[in-house]
Amino acid sequence: MTGTVRPLAADGIDSGPKGSPAGERPLDRLKLIRWSDFSLVPVILVLMLIGFIVSPVFLTSENLISVVQQSSELSLLVLGQALILICGRMDLSLESTIGIAPVVAMWLVLPSEGGRFAGLGLLPTWSAIPLCLLVGLAIGAVNGFLMLKLRVNGFIATLGMLTMLRGLHIGITEGKSITDVPESFRYLGKSEWLGAPAAVWICLALFAVGGAALAWLRHGRSLYAIGGNPEAARAAGIRVDRVTWIVLAIGGLLAAFAGILYTGHYGSVAATQGNGWIFQVFAAAVIGGISLKGGRGTLFGALTGVLTLQLVVNVMTLGGVPALWNQFLNGAIIIVALVISRFASGEKQD
Amino acid sequence: MDQAPPAVQAEGVVKRFGPTVALDGVRLTVQPGESHALVGRNGAGKSTLVSVLTGLHKADAGTVAFGGEPAPAFGDTAAWQSRIACVYQKSMVVPDLTVAENLFLNRFDDNARWISWGRLRRRAERLLADYGVQVDPSTRARDLAVEQRQFVEIARALSFGARLIVLDEPTAQLDARGIGRLFGKLRELQAQGVAFLFISHHLQEVYELCTAVTVYRDARHVLTAPVADIAKAELVAAMTGEQSAGATAWHAGGDGAAAPDESAEPVLRTEGLTVQGQFEPLDLEVRPGEVLGLAGSAASGNTALGETLAGMRKAGGGTVRVHGRAVRSGSVPHALDAGIGYIPEDRHDQGLVLERSVAENATLTVTDQLGPWGTVLPSRTREFARSVIASLDIKTQGPEQPVSGLSGGNQQKVVVARALAREPSVLVAVRPTAGVDIKSKDSLLGVVRRVADEGNAAVIISDELDDLRVCDRVLALFHGRVVATFASGWNDGELVAAMEGVGERE
Numbered sequence: 001m002t003g004t005v006r007p008l009a010a011d012g013i014d015s016g017p018k019g020s021p022a023g024e025r026p027l028d029r030l031k032l033i034r035w036s037d038f039s040l041v042p043v044i045l046v047l048m049l050i051g052f053i054v055s056p057v058f059l060t061s062e063n064l065i066s067v068v069q070q071s072s073e074l075s076l077l078v079l080g081q082a083l084i085l086i087c088g089r090m091d092l093s094l095e096s097t098i099g100i101a102p103v104v105a106m107w108l109v110l111p112s113e114g115g116r117f118a119g120l121g122l123l124p125t126w127s128a129i130p131l132c133l134l135v136g137l138a139i140g141a142v143n144g145f146l147m148l149k150l151r152v153n154g155f156i157a158t159l160g161m162l163t164m165l166r167g168l169h170i171g172i173t174e175g176k177s178i179t180d181v182p183e184s185f186r187y188l189g190k191s192e193w194l195g196a197p198a199a200v201w202i203c204l205a206l207f208a209v210g211g212a213a214l215a216w217l218r219h220g221r222s223l224y225a226i227g228g229n230p231e232a233a234r235a236a237g238i239r240v241d242r243v244t245w246i247v248l249a250i251g252g253l254l255a256a257f258a259g260i261l262y263t264g265h266y267g268s269v270a271a272t273q274g275n276g277w278i279f280q281v282f283a284a285a286v287i288g289g290i291s292l293k294g295g296r297g298t299l300f301g302a303l304t305g306v307l308t309l310q311l312v313v314n315v316m317t318l319g320g321v322p323a324l325w326n327q328f329l330n331g332a333i334i335i336v337a338l339v340i341s342r343f344a345s346g347e348k349q350d
Numbered sequence: 351m352d353q354a355p356p357a358v359q360a361e362g363v364v365k366r367f368g369p370t371v372a373l374d375g376v377r378l379t380v381q382p383g384e385s386h387a388l389v390g391r392n393g394a395g396k397s398t399l400v401s402v403l404t405g406l407h408k409a410d411a412g413t414v415a416f417g418g419e420p421a422p423a424f425g426d427t428a429a430w431q432s433r434i435a436c437v438y439q440k441s442m443v444v445p446d447l448t449v450a451e452n453l454f455l456n457r458f459d460d461n462a463r464w465i466s467w468g469r470l471r472r473r474a475e476r477l478l479a480d481y482g483v484q485v486d487p488s489t490r491a492r493d494l495a496v497e498q499r500q501f502v503e504i505a506r507a508l509s510f511g512a513r514l515i516v517l518d519e520p521t522a523q524l525d526a527r528g529i530g531r532l533f534g535k536l537r538e539l540q541a542q543g544v545a546f547l548f549i550s551h552h553l554q555e556v557y558e559l560c561t562a563v564t565v566y567r568d569a570r571h572v573l574t575a576p577v578a579d580i581a582k583a584e585l586v587a588a589m590t591g592e593q594s595a596g597a598t599a600w601h602a603g604g605d606g607a608a609a610p611d612e613s614a615e616p617v618l619r620t621e622g623l624t625v626q627g628q629f630e631p632l633d634l635e636v637r638p639g640e641v642l643g644l645a646g647s648a649a650s651g652n653t654a655l656g657e658t659l660a661g662m663r664k665a666g667g668g669t670v671r672v673h674g675r676a677v678r679s680g681s682v683p684h685a686l687d688a689g690i691g692y693i694p695e696d697r698h699d700q701g702l703v704l705e706r707s708v709a710e711n712a713t714l715t716v717t718d719q720l721g722p723w724g725t726v727l728p729s730r731t732r733e734f735a736r737s738v739i740a741s742l743d744i745k746t747q748g749p750e751q752p753v754s755g756l757s758g759g760n761q762q763k764v765v766v767a768r769a770l771a772r773e774p775s776v777l778v779a780v781r782p783t784a785g786v787d788i789k790s791k792d793s794l795l796g797v798v799r800r801v802a803d804e805g806n807a808a809v810i811i812s813d814e815l816d817d818l819r820v821c822d823r824v825l826a827l828f829h830g831r832v833v834a835t836f837a838s839g840w841n842d843g844e845l846v847a848a849m850e851g852v853g854e855r856e
Contacts, residue, residue: 216725218717225714228703235662235700236714236768237686295705 037289037297039344040304043337047311055318065196067314068307069265072199073098075306076258077281078288079203079210080251082302085285086214087247088227088294089147092158092278094255096165097139099273101256102185102263103169105132106178115180117173128182129260136256139165140249147248148241162278170271179268189264199261206254211299219243227294283334284309287341308337355418357382357514357545358403358434363412365398370787372398374569375412378547380514380562382417385536385546387556387577390566391589391815391846396549399566400516403547405430416514435507436516437500439523445492450474452491453506481505482538497528501535508544516547521555522649533559551647553582553850567591583843586850590815590842614638615674617807618690618776620659623668628654629830631668636776636807641799643821644811645849651830653695656780656811660692661685662700672776686715691774693765693782695811701765702753709735709749712767738767743793759790766797777801777808783817795820813849815842 051058058064077094084091105128110119123131139161146157191198213220225233226240234240263269282292288305290297312333313326321329342348357380365373373395380386390396401407403414405424414421422429443452450471451458458465474487483501491499500520507515517536521529536546536559548560556563557577565572565588572588573580616635624631629651636642646652657663659670664680671677678684685692694700702711709731713720720734721727735749742763746756753764762782769777779798783791799820802808810817818824826834826848834848 216721216727218720218724218726221710221717221726224706224710225703228705229700231700232694232703233714234682235660235692235694237682238714239683295703 037301038304039341040288040301040308043308043340043344044304044311047308047315051311051315051318054315058315058318063314063318065200067310068200069197071306071310072197072203073258073262073265074277074280074284074310075203075303076206076254076261077277078284078302078306079207079299080254081281082285082288082290082297082299083210083214083223083247084251085290085292086227086294086297087223087244088230089154089244089248090158090282090292091140091143091248091251092155093139093143093161093165094251094281095274095276095278096162096169097136097252097255097274098259098262098277099269099271099275100165100169100259101132101135101139102259102269102273103172103178104135105129106180106182106269107172109182110178110180117176117178117180125182126184129184129188132256132260133253136252136254136259137249138252139256140252141245143252144245144248148245166275169273173269173271175271177268177270181263181267181269185260185264186267187264189261189266197265199265202261207299207303214299219246223247224295227291227296229295279334280309280330283338287334287337289341305341309333312337354382356380356415357384357417358547359413359415359418360399360403361413363399363402363414364410365395365402365407366410371569373402373409376566376569376571377574378403378564378571379574380545380547382513382545383540383543384562385540385548385560387548387550387560387563388566389550389553389556389563389585389589390572394566394589395569396566397518398569400436400518400547400549404434404436404516431507432511434514434516435503435510435512436518437503437507437520439519441491441499442503443491443499446490448488448490449478449485449494449502450487452502453477453487453509477505477509478502481508481542483535495528496523497532497535500532504535504539508539513543514545514547516549518549519551520548521550521552529555551850553585556585557582565589582847586843586846590846617673618659618809619671619674621669621671623655623658623670624666625651625654625658625663626666627830629827632832634809634825636809638805638807639802640823641802641808641810641821643818643824644809644827645813645818645824645845646811646827647813647849649829650827650849652811652827653780655827656692656695656778656809659685659776659778659809660690660694662692662694686772689772689775691715691769691772691777693769693777693779695780695784697758697761697765701768702761704754705752707735707750708739708744708746708753708756708764711753711764712738713771714768716771734771738771742767742797757787759786759794762786762790762794766794770797770801774801775806777806778811779808780811781814781817782810782812783814791816815845818845 077098080094081091106117107119108123108131109121109125109128110117111121112118143158143161146152147154188198193201214223215221222233222238222243225236225238226243230240259273262273284305285297285302286292287308288297288303289301313330316329358378360376360378362375362377363373364371364375376395376399378388378399388396388399398407402409405422405427408424416433422433444455453474454470458470471487478485478487483505485494485498485502491502494502504515520532524532540546548556550556560577562574563577563580563585564574565585567589568591614637616637618634618636620632620634622631622633632655634642644652644655654663658665661677661680661682661684669676670679672688672690675688677688677690698704712735713731716734717726720730732749738744739746739749744763744767745760753761756764766782777798782798783794786794795817798808798810810821812818822838824836824840824845825832826836826845828849828851836845
């Protein structure tokens with residue numbers, strides 16, 4: 001595993017006068033950091049300033065915690081989507097997975113009689129969380145099978161998956177909300193650790209793990225190579241299809257986990273859980289500097305993208321914007337944020 | 351016709367791209383109704399000249415005149431189109447539109463508000479009939495045979511008023527009968543006064559079709575002569591120029607390097623290795639310390655052979671063995687573990703992840719060696735990158751610089767670093783010096799030579815004579831078959847002749 005790498009012998013090549021290799025001094029390395037990944041940080045600061053001016057409630061810990069709490073489920077989808085986008089694919093079905101995974105898990109564990117929702121009661125209640133995660137994993141794996149084995153168009157395949165899973169969700173629940181949420185879901189969604197919701201800590205931890213994997217693990221780092229140039233990655237011995245498949249499965253897993261947090265937090269699964277989220281997910285990822293073409297972006301950037309979107313909504317709500325105008329403003333904000341991040345980072349978003 | 355001004359006359363054309371001089375005061379004259387061949391090895395400046403003649407590039411110096419009149423202003427596309435057109439190797443038709451639509455794309459009707467499809471088809475029929483092209487205008491362009499597609503492109507060019515057509519390797523994708531039909535059509539059009547500038551690597555075709563030939567070499571004009579007056583050997587000599595063998599330190603057999611030991615067990619051995627439609631069953635043996643050259647043009651199948659050795663392609667049959675052990679076919683990780691390092695043909699295609707840093711690209715094959723438990727430690731990555739930057743003399747701002755910011759030669763060095771990172775016992779290099787400057791070229795080939803001198807095997811796959819000069823042994827491939835074997839110290843002309851499929855050895 002840890003065989004040493006011997007530097008190539010330097011003799012024999014006419015190398016001419018060598019200057020001191022650049023990048024040695026910290027200042028030079030500073031120049032090469034991709035500042036575009038941080039382009040949303042000032043935007044977030046400005047938003048917080050505006051929020052402070054608009055309403056004194058904004059800077060209270062309750063309000064800020066509710067913002068991050070609301071960001072937590074969306075940010076998990078963005079995390080999954082970001083990983084998938086970095087390796088050059090996309091998965092639209094995440095927004096249905098967040099609903100269907102808890103539903104299937106509950107369907108299998110809830111008793112067939114006694115509750116308002118008639119489940120199958122096949123498995124013990126403790127298995128709800130593992131089942132839910134397994135469903136997410138399976139959905140991601142099927143997406144991978146469609147894209148990588150059958151080589152169908154990933155956009156349309158996952159669009160079909162999105163619609164199909166939403167239909168399955170409605171079919172199983174007969175269009176009704178399920179309110180008999182297992183206790184384990186409730187615990188994750190509701191409990192507080194160190195003064196902040198558990199969901200927030202878990203999200204931060206997952207982002208940290210993801211970011212560390214992309215930076216310091218060979219398989220994590222290979223995502224950039226795969227997304228940037230799959231052929232070059234293949235020529236370098238990276239098992240492109242296998243890694244992509246695993247990433248798609250992880251994306252499904254994260255969406256299912258987001259489903260657990262969301263269900264636990266609100267104490268029920270609505271038939272529309274996650275409906276329409278995918279647009280926010282893509283918007284947050286792209287605003288956060290992730291390229292839809294693959295190979296570019298960081299999880300930190302993606303996280304700032306989520307926070308930006310949520311902060312704007314929060315500031316507007318506090319500013320007293322009527323709820324009926326929310327959808328219009330949501331779309332408008334995405335476009336404005338996109339333009340701002342385009343020019344703040346100075347990079348084309350293609 | 352003798353008094354008519356030449357269809358095109360270029361004089362003293364100079365074109366520079368940064369520090370490289372792509373054209374160094376070249377000239378070219380094509381008479382009306384003439385088929386004029388432009389030949390030269392890769393990098394001689396042929397395609398740059400075509401770009402200048404068709405108005406895609408602005409010449410830095412020199413004059414171009416069409417039919418005695420000076421060339422249109424740079425950027426006036428319509429005016430250029432009415433004088434000259436180029437039929438590229440790559441199809442320039444819209445495959446899902448009909449022939450008629452392709453012919454009149456964006457000029458369907460001059461005055462009418464609506465497109466009249468009937469009239470359009472009749473116009474197309476008339477145009478095709480004028481030039482005797484037998485193609486139904488309502489066929490979709492994708493259904494055309496290659497030469498029919500070329501006819502359509504030629505007819506379109508002629509309908510703009512152009513009387514000079516550049517044909518860039520028109521026969522590359524044609525079979526013998528297609529070539530016959532194409533040449534028949536070209537002769538007919540010649541009789542109508544259309545001039546052709548014919549760019550080809552196949553000297554045989556030059557003799558069949560053309561009346562005059564111009565040779566470029568290293569961005570300079572070498573000669574222009576009637577085809578009838580020049581023998582093939584002279585033509586090849588003009589293309590390759592004076593030999594400069596032995597001038598470089600890394601030349602095979604020079605520098606006191608130990609000659610490959612004939613009795614040693616081969617490092618790399620293939621038995622009956624074949625890929626359907628690319629190359630025929632091939633037995634190779636490369637001994638320690640030996641550099642084997644596989645010479646051949648793009649269509650010879652030598653690139654496919656390189657990809658098969660590196661595991662990028664699954665072999666149709668046969669085995670590859672390294673140090674006697676069989677390597678699983680079609681798997682790059684297995685090939686890497688067996689000790690095969692690979693420098694791919696096109697660094698943009700298979701070599702580099704352009705947006706990522708020098709360090710990341712150089713360590714792409716050794717990510718399992720840069721830290722414990724599957725981690726890749728930035729400090730070790732940087733350290734490794736520094737060592738290759740120093741040893742290969744890569745000009746970069748630092749290990750963190752994205753490779754897209756490096757020059758071609760330095761990018762190629764990063765690809766080489768990646769191939770060498772695992773200390774391969776077999777190095778497979780496909781056109782390792784394509785598009786790099788002369789100094790990088792020397793040091794890149796020096797690296798390949800040194801890998802072999804350390805007791806490993808190296809295979810160079812190229813059609814560049816300079817690449818092949820480092821080899822101890824060169825096999826020439828033509829249409830997937832080895833047609834000739836040369837020991838070190840071969841003669842340029844013979845090798846080129848073997849690669850081009852001409853000469854007595856075929």
